[in-house]
Amino acid sequence: MNNHLRVLRAQHNLSQGDLADKLEVSRQTVNAIETGRYDPSLPLAFKIAELFGQTIEEIFEPNGNKGR
Amino acid sequence: MLYGAICEANVMNAENQEEIRDHEASRWETCAILFWGAFGTKTPAERRYIMRSVFAAAVVAAWVGLAFSKKFPPPHWVMIITLLVVGALMTYIPWEMSRYLRQLDELARRMQLEAMAWTYLTGMVVAGWLGVLMPLGHLLLHWSYPRQYLLLIIPFLYFLLEIVRAGWLYHLSRRY
Numbered sequence: 001m002n003n004h005l006r007v008l009r010a011q012h013n014l015s016q017g018d019l020a021d022k023l024e025v026s027r028q029t030v031n032a033i034e035t036g037r038y039d040p041s042l043p044l045a046f047k048i049a050e051l052f053g054q055t056i057e058e059i060f061e062p063n064g065n066k067g068r
Numbered sequence: 069m070l071y072g073a074i075c076e077a078n079v080m081n082a083e084n085q086e087e088i089r090d091h092e093a094s095r096w097e098t099c100a101i102l103f104w105g106a107f108g109t110k111t112p113a114e115r116r117y118i119m120r121s122v123f124a125a126a127v128v129a130a131w132v133g134l135a136f137s138k139k140f141p142p143p144h145w146v147m148i149i150t151l152l153v154v155g156a157l158m159t160y161i162p163w164e165m166s167r168y169l170r171q172l173d174e175l176a177r178r179m180q181l182e183a184m185a186w187t188y189l190t191g192m193v194v195a196g197w198l199g200v201l202m203p204l205g206h207l208l209l210h211w212s213y214p215r216q217y218l219l220l221i222i223p224f225l226y227f228l229l230e231i232v233r234a235g236w237l238y239h240l241s242r243r244y
Contacts, residue, residue: 025173032244
C-alpha cells in the first residue's frame with residue numbers, strides 16, 4: 001500500500017517523533033508506515049486521517065493505483 | 069556494563085544522525101532486542117518487565133545455586149522447594165511479558181507475536197531433537213545422568229527459547 005504520510009507530515013512541520021506522540025505509537029511505527037513496510041490497522045488509519053483532516057483514501061492507496 | 073557501553077554509544081551515534089536518517093531507517097535498538105527481547109523504548113512498561121524479570125530470575129538463580137552448592141545431590145525437601153520455585157519463575161516471567169505486550173503499540177506487538185510464533189516452531193524442532201538425542205545418547209554412549217540434572221534443563225530450555233526469540237525479533241526488526 002502506498003501513502004502520502006511523509007508529505008503530509010512535512011506539510012504540517014512534524015517530525016516522526018511528534019507524529020508518533022500524537023498517534024500514541026512509536027516513532028518506528030510511523031517510519032515503517034511511511035516507508036510502506038507496514039500497513040496500519042484500520043483504527044490507526046482512521047486516526048491518521050482524522051489528524052490530517054483527510055479521508056483514508058486520500059492518504060492511502062493500493063499498490064495498483066501507483067502512477068494513475 | 070558491556071551492554072551499557074555498547075548500547076549508549078549506539079544511541080548517541082543514532083541521535084547525532086537523527087535528522088539525516090529520520091525517514092530512512094527505523095532504528096530499532098539492536099542491543100535491547102538481542103539482550104532483552106524488547107525494543108529499548110525505555111517506556112515504564114518495558115522497564116518494569118525487564119527489571120522484575122531480571123530480579124525474579126536472579127533470586128531463583130541464587131536459590132538454585134545455594135541449594136546445589138551446599139550438598140549434592142540436595143536433600144529431598146530442598147529439591148521439592150527448588151522445583152516449585154523454578155515453576156513459579158517460569159509462570160511469573162511470561163505473566164510479566166503478557167502485561168508488557170498489552171502496553172505495546174500495534175507494530176511492536178505484531179513483531180513480538182510474530183517472533184513468538186516462529187520461536188514456537190523452532191522450539192518444536194529443538195524439543196523434538198532433545199527428546200531424541202537424550203535417549204539416543206543413553207543407548208549409544210551409555211551416557212546416563214542423575215535425575216537432578218533434568219531440573220537444570222528447564223531453565224536451559226527457557227533461556228534457549230529466549231535467545232531464539234531475540235534472534236527472530238532481530239530478524240523482524242530488519243524488515244520493519
